[in-house]
Amino acid sequence: MAQMGVESSFVDMSTDPSAVVKHLRPTTRVVWIETPTNPLLKLADIKQISTVVHQFDPKILVVVDNTFATAYFQNPLELGADVVLHSLTKYMNGHSDVVMGALMLNNEELYKQLFFLQYAM
Ligand SMILES: *Cc1c(COP(=O)(O)O)cnc(C)c1O
Numbered sequence: 001m002a003q004m005g006v007e008s009s010f011v012d013m014s015t016d017p018s019a020v021v022k023h024l025r026p027t028t029r030v031v032w033i034e035t036p037t038n039p040l041l042k043l044a045d046i047k048q049i050s051t052v053v054h055q056f057d058p059k060i061l062v063v064v065d066n067t068f069a070t071a072y073f074q075n076p077l078e079l080g081a082d083v084v085l086h087s088l089t090k091y092m093n094g095h096s097d098v099v100m101g102a103l104m105l106n107n108e109e110l111y112k113q114l115f116f117l118q119y120a121m
Pocket of ligand 1: 038065090099
């Protein structure tokens, strides 16, 4: 991604959720949370991180990789996240016999933008 001009920071969100704020920049567009993490099962406080990120800039998208928890145990949209991602290849499918993913949103405009990209790309 660096070759395409995308900068990134890696932050330990499980130890200190407020550490995320120190890494936010005026150019930050996405905060990506994986919780529980694969493979160490570390947890991040989605609600606290979403709150501090959106206080910094409401336009920053908080994306949660919810693959390990599944939608059965955790709903990040209810905790303030903007986008939820699942690898459906794993628990949701159960057999690793398909490679599939899904995004969940509660924003119609963002949904239309992503749907266009899915279709066009
Ligand atoms: C495996 C995994 C992915 C990627 O899933 P694929 O369907 O294999 O692309 C993404 N996030 C987490 C947390 C995973 O464990």
